[in-house]
Structure formats: structure tokens, C-alpha cells
Amino acid sequence: MQKDARIETHTIVVTVDNEPGVLARVIGLFAGRGYNIESLTVAEVDRAAHLSRITVVTSGTAAVIEQIRAQLGRLVPVHRVVDITLEKPGIERELALIKVASTGEKRVESLRVSQVFRARALDTTHGSFVFHIPGPPAKIDDFIELIRPLGLVEVSRTGVAAISRGAEPM
Amino acid sequence: MGKSKGDRSAPPQTGPELTGSEIVIRALKDQGVRHIFGYPGGAVLPIYDSLFEDNELVHVLVRHEQGAVHAAEGYARSTGKPGVVLVTSGPGATNSVTGLTDALMDSVPLVVITGQVATHLIGNDAFQECDTVGITRPCTKHNWLVRDVKDLARVIHEAFYIATTGRPGPVVVDVPKDVQFKKTAYVGPTNIKHRTYHPKLDPDEDVIRTAVRMMAAARRPVIYSGGGIINSGPEASTLLRELVHLTGFPITSTLMGLGAFPASDKQWLGPIGMHGTYEANLCANRCDLLIALGSRFDDRVTGRIDAFSPNSKKIHLDVDPSQINKNVRVDLPIIADAARALKAMIKVWKDEKLRADPALVQWWAQIDTWRSKNSLAFKNSTKVIKPQHAIDRLYALTRGREVYITTEVGQHQMWAMQRFKFEEPNHWMTSGGLGTMGYGLPAAVGVQMAHPDALVIDIAGEASVQMTMQEMSTAVQYDLPIKIFIINNEYMGMVRQWQQLLHGGRYSHSYSEALPDFVKMAEAYGAVGIRAEKPDELDAKIKEMLDVKRPVLFDCRVDPHENCYPMIPSGAAHDEMILSDAEDELEVSEEGKIMV
Numbered sequence: 109m110q111k112d113a114r115i116e117t118h119t120i121v122v123t124v125d126n127e128p129g130v131l132a133r134v135i136g137l138f139a140g141r142g143y144n145i146e147s148l149t150v151a152e153v154d155r156a157a158h159l160s161r162i163t164v165v166t167s168g169t170a171a172v173i174e175q176i177r178a179q180l181g182r183l184v185p186v187h188r189v190v191d192i193t194l195e196k197p198g199i200e201r202e203l204a205l206i207k208v209a210s211t212g213e214k215r216v217e218s219l220r221v222s223q224v225f226r227a228r229a230l231d232t233t234h235g236s237f238v239f240h241i242p243g244p245p246a247k248i249d250d251f252i253e254l255i256r257p258l259g260l261v262e263v264s265r266t267g268v269a270a271i272s273r274g275a276e277p278m
Numbered sequence: 279m280g281k282s283k284g285d286r287s288a289p290p291q292t293g294p295e296l297t298g299s300e301i302v303i304r305a306l307k308d309q310g311v312r313h314i315f316g317y318p319g320g321a322v323l324p325i326y327d328s329l330f331e332d333n334e335l336v337h338v339l340v341r342h343e344q345g346a347v348h349a350a351e352g353y354a355r356s357t358g359k360p361g362v363v364l365v366t367s368g369p370g371a372t373n374s375v376t377g378l379t380d381a382l383m384d385s386v387p388l389v390v391i392t393g394q395v396a397t398h399l400i401g402n403d404a405f406q407e408c409d410t411v412g413i414t415r416p417c418t419k420h421n422w423l424v425r426d427v428k429d430l431a432r433v434i435h436e437a438f439y440i441a442t443t444g445r446p447g448p449v450v451v452d453v454p455k456d457v458q459f460k461k462t463a464y465v466g467p468t469n470i471k472h473r474t475y476h477p478k479l480d481p482d483e484d485v486i487r488t489a490v491r492m493m494a495a496a497r498r499p500v501i502y503s504g505g506g507i508i509n510s511g512p513e514a515s516t517l518l519r520e521l522v523h524l525t526g527f528p529i530t531s532t533l534m535g536l537g538a539f540p541a542s543d544k545q546w547l548g549p550i551g552m553h554g555t556y557e558a559n560l561c562a563n564r565c566d567l568l569i570a571l572g573s574r575f576d577d578r579v580t581g582r583i584d585a586f587s588p589n590s591k592k593i594h595l596d597v598d599p600s601q602i603n604k605n606v607r608v609d610l611p612i613i614a615d616a617a618r619a620l621k622a623m624i625k626v627w628k629d630e631k632l633r634a635d636p637a638l639v640q641w642w643a644q645i646d647t648w649r650s651k652n653s654l655a656f657k658n659s660t661k662v663i664k665p666q667h668a669i670d671r672l673y674a675l676t677r678g679r680e681v682y683i684t685t686e687v688g689q690h691q692m693w694a695m696q697r698f699k700f701e702e703p704n705h706w707m708t709s710g711g712l713g714t715m716g717y718g719l720p721a722a723v724g725v726q727m728a729h730p731d732a733l734v735i736d737i738a739g740e741a742s743v744q745m746t747m748q749e750m751s752t753a754v755q756y757d758l759p760i761k762i763f764i765i766n767n768e769y770m771g772m773v774r775q776w777q778q779l780l781h782g783g784r785y786s787h788s789y790s791e792a793l794p795d796f797v798k799m800a801e802a803y804g805a806v807g808i809r810a811e812k813p814d815e816l817d818a819k820i821k822e823m824l825d826v827k828r829p830v831l832f833d834c835r836v837d838p839h840e841n842c843y844p845m846i847p848s849g850a851a852h853d854e855m856i857l858s859d860a861e862d863e864l865e866v867s868e869e870g871k872i873m874v
Contacts, residue, residue: 178600181599187473
């Protein structure tokens with residue numbers, strides 16, 4: 109098991125029965141067994157069927173990732189566990205709301221950067237913007253780094269939502 | 279997130295309405311339950327009231343909720359049926375946590391019903407309130423808080439289904455007090471089709487064929503079986519025997535797997551692991567094919583993981599997919615119920631008219647040289663009772679009887695594992711995964727409830743047994759003639775052994791000071807106390823114990839300094855086993871010391 113110690117990042121999609129405590133089971137599993145959570149997104153996706161979809165971005169060795177999938181599969185309210193990273197690359201998107209406070213040249217520059225990234229200003233005052241930026245997590249990371257010296261105040265990110273490509277469901 | 283959805287299965291509203299507490303009793307009976315281990319309290323009073331009205335269920339009143347859970351574990355392991363526990367909210371629930379964790383680690387099917395404060399009080403820090411489902415989430419296979427009486431019957435039936443199928447385990451059903459009073463139509467246990475829970479029980483034919491061909495090609499094979507064989511049911515043990523005899527392979531087993539294969543058989547190597555036999559561990563180390571059947575490569579079995587069975591291909595049968603590749607990378611996983619997989623393996627072996635590789639003869643010759651080390655030998659004494667001798671005599675003097683053994687945790691447990699030879703499954707109850715001191719006495723209570731005419735012996739240590747000693751009172755109340763055979767060495771023996779070997783003989787807090795007089799203690803409980811202090815009186819005292827038809831505390835005073843060998847020091851490999859005190863100064867790496 110010690111052979112391959114390279115740390116990989118994987119996006120795992122878990123469909124669960126939307127019953128009380130199901131999120132606590134998933135998070136408790138990660139905490140209890142010492143697995144990483146880099147981001148976590150949860151919402152009901154089928155009200156009639158009581159189905160929720162949890163997207164977890166996690167990292168670990170290949171062996172750890174395999175264990176995470178197996179341990180998630182063992183939880184009673186879990187329908188399916190799919191490692192989106194292992195399938196043919198799926199689509200991953202995230203949404204961030206980013207507050208920037210600055211004046212003068214920095215303020216103008218932050219607006220220019222936001223246009224390059226196709227972020228929208230949802231709120232504007234004389235001294236601030238709140239930008240809305242959807243995209244792959246790496247793009248949002250890049251945007252934040254560019255904005256940081258221009259008066260970055262606060263970041264709110266949704267975490268990753270993921271889906272496979274093509275006509276077939278996962 | 280989400281709301282409870284009582285309408286999901288939409289039961290037909292037929293039959294007379296029952297209260298929640300009546301539903302609990304009715305559902306238990308419909309699940310075939312005969313015995314419940316429990317302790318009343320405010321939040322379960324309505325259920326106890328319904329129990330009062332009932333004259334079929336037998337309730338065993340324990341003295342502490344941990345005792346109830348261990349008793350239910352003993353009951354379950356010795357019968358193959360789920361154990362049932364009924365306790366109150368708050369401390370009733372928290373006291374059951376050790377037992378739940380123990381059952382989870384050792385895959386014991388339990389249904390534990392806990393009372394909860396009324397739904398409108400939940401979250402208010404009410405009297406005897408605790409977040410039972412939160413606390414027990416990581417120590418159960420699944421749990422439920424039933425907020426709506428309409429869900430109650432369905433949840434209880436589902437609870438039995440989940441506890442007993444796939445890899446068995448404990449479940450908790452938390453029932454608020456107001457739900458116990460509310461009325462609704464009762465739903466019986468129909469064919470449960472769970473929305474999400476579908477354990478895979480049937481093996482893939484191709485995988486079985488590959489496995490069996492690997493077995494036929496192996497030159498130095500060894501079977502390493504575990505508790506999964508026992509949990510699968512008695513058929514799996516029968517099939518295991520058939521497969522082992524068919525192939526002629528050597529077989530070892532884990533602590534939890536003892537009895538699945540008869541210890542008297544010539545293909546039996548003895549147990550594997552830290553205190554396993556020399557031949558079993560050397561076989562695991564030198565084999566070219568390791569066939570793991572219902573075992574999970576626990577660290578007590580493998581020793582140093584990167585040196586474990588370094589030159590073998592590995593086949594791993596388990597019903598729980600998360601066990602595959604968890605500790606040890608395997609070449610061929612088989613995910614299935616043990617009995618079904620064994621049956622399929624036997625069929626392929628016979629259909630293809632396979633035979634073991636002729637090299638097996640040399641392998642057995644090699645094994646015989648390891649066996650000749652006689653690694654379980656010890657130096658007996660005429661002056662002081664050696665603990666190994668005590669267990670040997672207990673074994674010899676109980677032949678010809680139906681014997682069930684439970685244990686506490688420590689040296690006495692390992693000596694019992696090494697020396698008490700089990701021929702049948704479900705006759706050996708011990709806390710393997712969690713290592714719970716205090717398990718054995720209440721477990722014996724549960725075993726004796728299930729097998730009133732059998733001889734039930736808890737091989738105990740004087741330190742462990744004090745953790746749940748209060749259950750002697752339960753044994754006396756229900757006329758359970760359990761025998762508590764205390765290997766009294768006045769130390770937490772295994773702690774002392776590790777302190778001697780690994781911590782320079784600094785015996786920090788491992789001496790059992792201020793011990794009670796166990797004979798007087800037995801008498802105080804209304805049980806029988808017997809003490810043996812010299813080797814020449816041991817047999818007569820053991821016979822006296824066996825002839826008494828009442829619970830007995832047997833204080834067997836043994837050599838306080840005896841160590842349990844063989845031993846693979848932590849962080850060492852199987853071929854670095856130490857066989858006796860006489861060997862050179864033990865060297866344990868810093869890395870090894872960190873391991874438990």
C-alpha cells in the first residue's frame with residue numbers, strides 16, 4: 109500500500125436519500141477516518157424521490173481515494189458513489205461572490221480584471237464591488253489572486269458541483 | 279437537511295391501532311425475538327409498561343447498560359440471532375456506547391432501542407436528554423430517530439434487516455417518549471426492499487474460477503479465515519471444512535474465527551497474529567498464496583504491514599467491499615457472503631477435477647519443522663499455578679460437555695485463544711476489535727440465557743472482571759450458573775508485560791492494588807466463591823466449580839510474572855517472533871513503540 113504515495117485530488121459525487129442526518133454521516137466519515145475535504149456541496153436534486161446530491165472534492169493517495177469510495181458506499185442511505193475524476197473527465201463548476209474595496213487606480217483595475225474573467229458586479233458602491241464569478245475552481249483561484257492586491261475584502265465560494273459529459277447519466 | 283417522510287412506504291391503514299410502545303413489543307415479537315436485555319428509565323417507561331402486559335418476551339434486567347449490550351452480544355454470537363437491548367435516554371444511551379462500538383468492530387448483529395425525551399423537548403437540554411443518534415452514529419451500522427409513530431414499525435423491521443444482513447452490526451432505534459404514547463396502525467415485517475441498502479451476497483463466477491485456479495497452482499498456500507465465516511452462519515463453517523479437506527491446504531484463523539475449523543484437525547495451524555503460533559505466522563510469512571476468508575488483515579494479525587506475507591499472491595473474500603485493499607493490497611478480491619463463495623469454490627474445484635500442486639508435500643514438511651518448535655510450550659511449576667496450566671486443566675476437565683467460553687481482554691484472553699481448542703463455531707465469544715475489558719462476564723450472562731443447560735465459562739482477569747462485576751447480580755437473579763474463572767495474577771497482565779518488554783520494567787499503575795476478596799464478593803452477591811492457590815489443589819477446585827449449579831467466581835491465583843508467548847513485538851514482522859523470556863533483550867524500534 110505504501111507503493112504509490114502521490115497525493116491526487118478527486119471529485120466524488122454521492123447520491124443519498126435526503127433523510128435527517130445523512131450529511132452528518134458523510135462528514136463524520138471523513139472526519140472520523142481522517143480523510144480530507146477540500147470542498148463540499150449539497151442540495152436536494154429530486155424532491156419527489158427525496159434524493160440529494162453531495163459533491164466532495166477530496167485528496168489522498170490512490171489507496172485512500174479507493175477507501176473513501178468504499179466507505180461512502182457502505183453508508184446505508186447512500187444510493188451511488190461515483191468518482192468523477194476517474195470517469196472520462198466530467199464538468200466541474202463553482203460560483204464565487206467576491207467583495208473588493210478600493211478607490212482610484214486599484215478600483216479601476218479590479219473592474220478591468222473582472223471584465224477579463226467575465227465576472228459580473230452584483231453590488232456597487234463608491235468604494236466597493238461585489239463580483240459574481242462562475243467557473244472551474246482553478247479560474248476562480250486565479251481571479252482571487254489577481255484581485256487580492258486590488259483590495260480583496262471577502263470571498264464566498266459554493267464549492268464544486270460536478271456532472272459527467274454526454275447523454276448518459278453517471 | 280430534509281424532513282422525515284413517514285408517507286414514503288404509505289402502509290395500508292388496517293388493523294386495530296396500537297400505541298408506539300405496543301408497536302415496539304409487537305414488532306420485536308414478529309421479528310422472532312425471545313429475550314431482551316435492558317434497564318428501565320423515564321424515557322422508556324411506556325415500553326416497559328407494554329412489556330409488563332406481555333407474557334412472551336423474556337426481559338433480563340442488567341445492572342448497567344454496558345452489561346446489557348455485552349450480554350446481547352454474547353447472546354448473538356452464540357446463537358447467530360440478533361441481540362436486543364432496551365435502554366433509556368441520556369445515560370442509558372451513553373452507557374451503551376462501549377458495547378455498540380464493540381459490536382461494530384466485531385460485526386455482531388444487535389438492535390438497540392433507546393428511549394428519547396419527547397419530540398418537543400429535543401434540543402432543549404431536557405432532563406436525561408442526549409443526542410443519541412449523533413453520539414451513536416460512528417459506532418453503529420445505522421441508526422434512526424423516529425419522530426413519527428407512523429414510521430416506527432417500518433423502522434424497527436428495517437433495523438433488524440440491516441443489523442443481520444451483509445456484514446452484520448449494531449443498529450440503534452431512538453424512540454421519543456411521546457411517540458411511544460401515540461397510536462397508529464401496525465405494519466408487519468413484509469418483504470423489505472430497501473431503497474439504498476443492497477449487500478452483494480453472490481460471488482462472480484469468473485472471480486471464483488480464477489481464485490480456485492490460483493489455489494490449484496499454489497506451491498505454498500495457506501488459508502487464513504476469520505470471523506466472517508462464523509457470521510455467515512454454520513453452513514459456512516461446514517463448507518470451509520470441506521474446502522480445506524478437499525485441497526489439503528494448511529489453515530490458520532484469527533481470534534474471531536476460532537471454531538469455524540476444528541482445532542483437533544491435523545491441517546489446523548493454530549491462531550495467527552501477535553500471539554499466534556510459530557507455524558501459523560511463518561506460514562503467512564513464507565506462503566506463495568494467502569487465501570483470506572472472512573478476515574480483515576487487522577494490525578494484530580499482520581504485524582509490520584510492509585513485511586506482511588511479502589512474497590505471496592493474496593485472495594480476499596469479504597462481504598464488505600470496504601475491507602478490500604484497506605490494509606493490505608490484494609490480487610483477487612471476492613465480494614460475497616462467505617457460505618455462497620465457499621460453495622462456489624468447492625463446486626469449481628470438483629467440476630474441474632483440480633488437485634493441489636505436488637509441492638504441497640514439501641510445504642507440509644516445512645510446516646512440520648516449524649510445528650516441532652512447539653511454540654505454545656511453557657515451563658510448568660509444582661509451587662505456583664501457571665496461568666497456561668490453569669487453562670489447560672480447565673480445558674481437560676470440561677471435555678464431554680457443551681462448553682461456551684467468553685473472555686475479558688488481556689493475557690488470559692490470549693492464553694485462552696492459544697490453549698482452549700474449539701471444534702465448533704459460535705462457542706467462543708471474545709472482544710477482538712475493540713478489546714473491551716469487562717466484556718466477558720455480561721457476555722456470559724447473554725450466552726447462558728440462550729443456552730440454559732450449557733456450561734458457560736468466562737475466562738477472566740482480575741482487572742477486567744472488575745469493570746462489569748455488577749452483572750454477577752444479574753446472574754444470581756436469573757439463576758444463570760455462569761462460571762467466572764479469574765486468572766488472578768494481580769496485574770493488568772498485558773500492560774505489565776508490555777511495560778516489562780518495552781518500557782524498561784517501569785510498572786506504571788498496572789498493579790491490581792486493593793483487590794477485593796473474590797470469594798467473599800461472590801458470597802455477598804449470593805453466588806459461590808472458590809479459590810485455588812496451589813497446583814495440587816487446582817483440579818479438585820475446578821471440579822467443584824463445575825459441579826455447582828449456581829454462578830461461581832473462581833479466584834485462580836497464578837504466577838504474577840508469567841508472560842504470554844509467542845509474541846510478535848509491535849512494529850515487527852512475523853519472522854521476528856519471540857518465543858520466550860529466555861530470548862535476547864527485546865529490541866523494538868521507536869516506530870514500533872508508537873503502535874499500540
